[in-house]
Amino acid sequence: MGSLHETAYPRLRSTITQKELREYYTPTENELKLIRSVKKPVLRLGLMLNLKLAQRLGYFVPLASIPSRILEHVATTLEFKRPVTRKQLKDYDGSGSRARQLQTLRDYLGIHVLLTDDHAWLASIAKNAAQTKEMLADIINVMLEELVRHHFELPGFTVLKRIARTARNTVNEQCYRSICADLSADAKTRIEELLAPSDDAYSAWHTLKREPKKPGNKEVRSYLQHVNWLQALGETLPDVQVPVVKYRQFALEARALDAPEMARLKPNKRYALAVILIRQQHSKALDDVAHLYIKMLRGMEASAQAALNKYILEHQRQTDALIAKFREVLIAYDQEPERTSKRDALRAVIGDHSGDWIDRCEQHIAYAGNNYYPFMLSGYRQKRALLFNCLEILDLQTTSSDTSSASMLVLLKKLRSSRADTLPEETIDQWMPEPFDNTWFTEKWRKLIVSPNNSSGKNIIFHRKYLELWLLLHLKQELSAGDLFIPYSDEFDDYREQFVDDETLNDELEEYSDQVEMPLTDAHAFVSQLKDQLTTLSRAVDERFPTNVHAAIKEGKLSVSPIRSQQPKAELEKLDALITERLPEVSIIDTLSDTEKWLGLHKFFGPLSGNESRIDEPQKRFITTLFCYGCNLGPLQTAKSVKNMSRKQIAWLNLRHATEERLDKAITQVVNAYNKFDLPKYWGSGRHVAADGTKWDLYEQNLLTEYHIRYGGYGGIGYYHVSDTYIALFSHFIPCGVYEAVYILDGLMKNQSDIQPDTLHGDTQAQSYPVFGLSYLLGINLMPRIRNIQDLSLFRPDNRYRYKNIDDLFSGSIDFKLIERHLRDMLRVVISIKKGKITASTILRRLGTYSRKNKLYQAFKELGKVVRTLFLLRYIDEIELRKTIQSATNKSEEFNGFVKWLFFGGEGIIAENVRHEQRKIIKYNQLAANMVILYNVEKMTHVLKELALEGVEINKELLGGLSPYRNSNINRFGDYNLDLEREVPPLDFGIKILETEPAFSDS
DSSP states (O other): OOOGGGSOOOOOOSOOOHHHHHHHSSOOHHHHHHHTTOOSHHHHHHHHHHHHHHHHHSSOOOGGGSOHHHHHHHHHHTTOSSOOOHHHHHHHHTSHHHHHHHHHHHHHHTOBOOOTTHHHHHHHHHHHHHTTOOSHHHHHHHHHHHHHHTTBOOOOHHHHHHHHHHHHHHHHHHHHHHHHHTOOHHHHHHHHHHHSOOSSSSOHHHHHTOOOOSOSHHHHHHHHHHHHHHHHHHHTSOOOOSOHHHHHHHHHHHHHOOHHHHHTSOHHHHHHHHHHHHHHHHHHHHHHHHHHHHHHHHHHHHHHHHHHHHHHHHTHHHHHHHHHHHHHHHHHHHHOOSHHHHHHHHHHHHTTOHHHHHHHHHHHHHHTTTOOGGGHHHHHHHHHHHHHHHHHHHOOEESSSOOHHHHHHHHHHHHHTOOOSEEEHHHHHHHSSSOOOGGGSOHHHHHHHBOTTSSSSSSOEEEHHHHHHHHHHHHHHHHHHTSEEOTTOSSSSOGGGGSOOHHHHHHHHHHHHHHHTSOTTOHHHHHHHHHHHHHHHHHHHHHHGGGOTTEEEETTEEEEOOOOOOOOOHHHHHHHHHHHHHSOOEEHHHHHHHHHHHHOGGGGOOOTTOOOOOOSSHHHHHHHHHHHHHTTOHHHHHHHHSTTOOHHHHHHHHHHHOOHHHHHHHHHHHHHHHHTSSGGGGTOOSSEEEEEEEEEEESSOOTTOEEOTTTOSEEEEEEEEEETTSOEEEEEEEETTSOGGGGTTHHHHHOOSSOOOOEEEOOGGGGOHHHHHHHHHTTOEEOOOOSOGGGOOEEESSTTOOOSSSGGGEEEEOOHHHHHHHHHHHHHHHHHHHTTSSOHHHHHHHHSSOOSSOHHHHHHHHHHHHHHHHHHHHHHHOHHHHHHHHHHHHHHHHHHHHHHHHOOGGGGEEOOOSHHHHHHHHHHHHHHHHHHHHHHHHHHHHHHHHHHHTTOOOOHHHHHTOOSOOOTTEEOSSOOOOOTTSOOOOOOTTOOSSSSOOOOOOO
């Protein structure tokens, strides 16, 4: 990897537009003065051409090779009467006059040649870049920036490529040596044993890459044993201290290699890759165990809730009997005036079975108030050993100064070996480092854990099993909230270590404050501004509310009128039919092939090692692999459908050349090309993006698969960020059961395309307070779709504030002092995200669960209350805002349907059970969808231009009603003839459908 076209190295294009000629190749007055003293026409032309080309490229090229349009334009500008021939230019290129003129131009432009002595300086630049970059093209681009900044004439591309490759190899070798330096002889022996041939079906190296399989107690126990093996293996290895980029790259390379290929590597590289893969697999395994622990407890809670509901239905008769008996008791008590008579009357009603009635009442009370905890005991008996094994593996540590969680972990270890049904408080206190505080229990738990005979006195007796259950659930809550962390884990590590330090925060804060136009350097000013905004807007909405015909308050609840979707006009239907009629029928593989020829996306998919690709027909291999995974045919079926391609060739390219990062780069390339067309600008401004998920079914349920209540069924969620111009900017594959809003900001943070939205729409899950708070500080306008607005509360700027018309909508006020006190802590998170030290999803996973200890969570929650109240006030007041949200979210839902249509193979079920491969498949599918959307827009542009020239009425409103999600002209089935020799006209971004600019109106 590292071809010329992959870098920013300036080069002349074969096609030059008139605009480029005018802007870059027209001499100025000062430049004309420079050539006045030159008499010979060839020398005058040569001097001017070299000047303009050096200004454009940064280096000099032979004039005999430049495009004719440049030559003719400059000659015309200089008013040459007789044309200069190519032969004359060739003679000039070999003359001494050219050399003298080039030196004159270097002095004029203030640039100097890169001498041999300067190569050491450039090599150091490349070496520093190689510390954080792996691709040769990225290293070359850094060198180009430095050369331009220091006014060097750019050397030849091969020189830069050679220096970049040497720098990368040097840095990689240093990383290998640093890892191996602390590697003991015993550790090296164990690595060699991993790679040694085995009589088993799978080698130990293959076992190292094991993924969780189908759920079941047997598989869980087996996987926990695998994690213990990984831990024992990791204990012999040193800590890895290499740049994150290198760590990620080495891990990808190690995962792609099998045992014989690893064994053929040089020793240092072999050991280094093995150490990193073991470390990464250990981190992932710890994440798996944590997710497994959380999932088992969630499953027990769900089963207990279902059992409670069933119990309530089945015992309705008992409830009715209790109420009837209580009625008889009240009647008997009321009818007898004397105390003795009352007692006799009650005894006559209750009979000799008062104890039975009391037992029935206690049984009913135990489950009253939706208390499903008693039903957890049945499932707990089966899962108890597994849950304790998980905790033993995880080695939980606390992130706060609060020592209660550490004490609970000590208590749990003691309880594991206990078999007593009840335990006295004295025993519990002896087992714990600090006295047990039973005020931690909620009332529901207290009734179950503490003996009812002495719940308020001394010598308290605890029910052991219920106490264990409460402790396990409490630790699950704290692990989810980030109050506990797992050393060496990936997802559940101590997130505080990823924050920027004070020095970096101070350096970045002022500039970032100016960027987002908020007084972030002054917490008091920030809070005052925020409070003023809330005060002003709430009063204005209150004053306008009587005239708001789209919202009303009924019985203290807000009610908003639904937005009626407008039916398509007859003119739009007619235009859409004309487009459908004229669009050429095409095979799905031809759409991918044409788009690949336009953009050359195969260049992003070279060997993971970063070396030059040596495969034959790289375009054909890329298109076939994309078709295979993007449309879900699978390698076997694709090999049957596409001639001269084997199953192994297709799977090999995916394994050895494709990564999520490279797929994202290809997606960005498609988005950028799409954004250059005129038509999408009638659909949206590009400032809005909607995030939404759609469920994808999986063939095989693994340990971490969960049932998704909202979507129904097992599987994973494809989570997409779709621009208001219809193109998808980013995708992510997440397991069911994960709070989707956690990933809502990642798409914007990782989006590298030319479309840069600042307003984000999401579904109902995006309404959480921490998401609103973090979005606001990141400079993102979060505007989710609201479905349950009647259940949402607004917050006052101050408890003293009262409103005339909308007061019923408010409950509570904002603690602005808390926001002011912790603003710097919140900004540390924001700057860390901006600097790439931590992802938004990582911090939102910690802030997505209530925590009484985490002040950061509480501060973000309080800020989120302000921001969400501001948004809800606008949502109530502005009907156009609601229309914008509906339009954006509708496009996102339409995209979900479009990618499903493209994923037609294998009954639309993802067959892969390896998680990183599942994530790649979602990105393959998004890339294929975006390529088809780009193809459709290109064809629609030509058709619409033809229709406009023919006199068909086309206006902005009609163009705005169209969509690129068209499939009637695309044939998904049949024979797939991949013809790369077919001529494909180049993209023409300059076609204007209408004479006027789109000027999309963004509300």
